[in-house]
Amino acid sequence: MAGERIEVTVEDERDRAKPPQGRTGGAVGGGGTVxxxxxxxxxxxxxxEGQRVDAGAGLVVVEAMKMENELRAGRAAVVQKVHVAVGQAVEKGAPLVTLASPEP
Structure with missing residues (x-):
């Protein structure tokens, strides 16, 4: 509205039936693949890789339909593997970052 940026997410029944993933990374117990x-x-x-991240930390920004989507860590974790590079096209469900539970 008048140059103000608004982010909107639309879900259908298939999206609501899936376990949470994507923007919060879907990382369970601090580990998992975003x-x-x-x-x-x-x-x-x-x-x-090797970086410690807190819950809510930004991991990767993906542009889709002219919108920037920042995917964030669901929990505190350590980045085990980065699967993508800047400029790379990704399909739905493609692995972006693998997180591991942080050492106590």
Whole structure:
């Protein structure tokens, strides 16, 4: 509205039936693989392998339908593997980042 940026998410019955993943990373217990919630283009990779991240930390930004979607860690974790690079096209469900539970 008048240059103001508004983010909107639309779900259908198939999306509601799936377990949570995507924007919060779907990482259970601090570990797991964060996957692309939709096809798009990787704009930014905000983490590196071996990096510790807190819950809510940005991991990857994917552009889809001219919207930037920042995918965040669901829990505190350590980045085990980064599967994508800036400029790479990804399909829905493609692995972006694998997280491991942090050592106590």
């Amino acid at each position: 996957r692309a919630p939709m096809p798009g283009l990787v704009l930014r990779v905000e983490v590196a």
